[in-house]
Amino acid sequence: MKKFDMELTVGLFIIAGIVCLGYLSIKLGRMEIVGSRGYNVYALFSNSGGLKAGASIMIAGVEVGRVKDITLQDYEARIIMNLSRDIKIQEDAIAAIKTKGLIGEKYIEITPGGSDKIIPAGGRIRDTQPAIDMEQLISNYVFGKL
Amino acid sequence: MKKEIIVRFGILFVLCVFVAPSVRGGVPTEKIKETTDKILAVITRPELKGPAKTVERRKLVRQYIDERFDWEEMSRRSLGRHWIKRTEQEKTTFVALFGKLLERTYLDKVEGYSGEKVDYMDETQDGDYGNVKVKILTMREQEVLVEYRLKKKNSDWLVYDISIEGVSLINNYRVQFNSIIMRSSYNDLVKRLEEKVSQE
Numbered sequence: 001m002k003k004f005d006m007e008l009t010v011g012l013f014i015i016a017g018i019v020c021l022g023y024l025s026i027k028l029g030r031m032e033i034v035g036s037r038g039y040n041v042y043a044l045f046s047n048s049g050g051l052k053a054g055a056s057i058m059i060a061g062v063e064v065g066r067v068k069d070i071t072l073q074d075y076e077a078r079i080i081m082n083l084s085r086d087i088k089i090q091e092d093a094i095a096a097i098k099t100k101g102l103i104g105e106k107y108i109e110i111t112p113g114g115s116d117k118i119i120p121a122g123g124r125i126r127d128t129q130p131a132i133d134m135e136q137l138i139s140n141y142v143f144g145k146l
Numbered sequence: 147m148k149k150e151i152i153v154r155f156g157i158l159f160v161l162c163v164f165v166a167p168s169v170r171g172g173v174p175t176e177k178i179k180e181t182t183d184k185i186l187a188v189i190t191r192p193e194l195k196g197p198a199k200t201v202e203r204r205k206l207v208r209q210y211i212d213e214r215f216d217w218e219e220m221s222r223r224s225l226g227r228h229w230i231k232r233t234e235q236e237k238t239t240f241v242a243l244f245g246k247l248l249e250r251t252y253l254d255k256v257e258g259y260s261g262e263k264v265d266y267m268d269e270t271q272d273g274d275y276g277n278v279k280v281k282i283l284t285m286r287e288q289e290v291l292v293e294y295r296l297k298k299k300n301s302d303w304l305v306y307d308i309s310i311e312g313v314s315l316i317n318n319y320r321v322q323f324n325s326i327i328m329r330s331s332y333n334d335l336v337k338r339l340e341e342k343v344s345q346e
Contacts (some may be wrong), residue, residue: 046312092223094317111320114222114229126275127295130312137311 038065038084039121043095048077049131051097051106057081059110067108081108081125089125091117096129106131174276174296175269177303181214182264189259204253216304217245219297223306224319228327236332243336244319246343261285274298 048070057065065083072078083089092113099106110125119125188194188206221237221244222229232240263283270277276296281289295307307316326335 090227092226094314094320096314096317111317111324112227113320114226116230126272127307127314127316129309129314129317132312 038082038087040068040080040082041089041119041121041123041125042078042080043125043128044073045077045079045095045097045128045130047097047130047133048079049097049099049106049133051077051079051108051131055105056107057083057110058107059087059112064110079108089119090115091119092127093119093125094127094129095125097131099131102134172269172271172276174271174278174294174303175266177214177296178278178280178294178305179266181210184210185256186259189257203257204249207253207256208249211249212245214305216297216299216306217241219299219304219306220244220248220316223316225323226320228324228332232332236336240336243339243343247339250343250345276303 051067051070053067053069055067056063057067064087065081067079068082069080070077071080081095089110090113092115094111094113096109096111097106098109185207188203188210193199194203194206218237218241221241224244225232225240229237262285265281265283266278267281268277268279274297276298278294278296280292280294282292283289291311293309294305295309296303297306298304307314309315323335326338
């Protein structure tokens, strides 16, 4: 009887451990179990600069969504963004791929526009600014000086 | 056999006539090219050269730019969400100021033209919006990629944003204007713009 209790406790602990592990990997891996909430919009960038699915989408530095998918369309990066439902993006908003710090990870910053038209679910953010290629900039600067 | 050849030539002819122009560029590219050519003609015209003719030359260039650029759209976009809060009077003042700011900032650079080549590369059209990609080849064989973003307005194509090497002009001003307005006020922004414009 006493031995059985011991085994039960160990078993419970192990199950609790596995649940915790599962929770952690979902949280850290930014996976979503019950499908993504919010709505999707897409944008075309001439250079995604190695942006990854799951990267943050920010307005004024506040996270408002995540990158859902990145595919190639006619040699341009088509990025699908999943935004929270309460965030409204104006038709003339600009989406720019930026880097946290100088060599940090990439994210998308949306600067809101002044139009009264709102982009519907599945719509497109027309104006984009691709990732800036530091190497290219430096080489332009270097060769420009010659 | 002969018939087949005729048919093939026929198809080729149709392709040349109808497909080739759309591949080379449509109306937006034509419009950009027209304006660019007009401005370059003014700058390179011998009788308009020299400092004595600066005022006249600038007036002409500004006139051609005004024909192609939609200042109101650009001002609206660069003010972003602060645009709606402005009164009609403030909007008119701002549009004029913004036009002058760009004139001051970029006209000198246009005047520094020294035989750079302009290549019209690519064009995309999507409803009322168009994109024209242009490559400017400097004398040092450097390439600068410029993208004009146009919007159809009253059956004419007008520029509302320019992106140079991927950096959008409107986004640049939108971020700057927003941060000035958030830190102080709209009136302060106007004051700063006025100072900048009146500087010689």
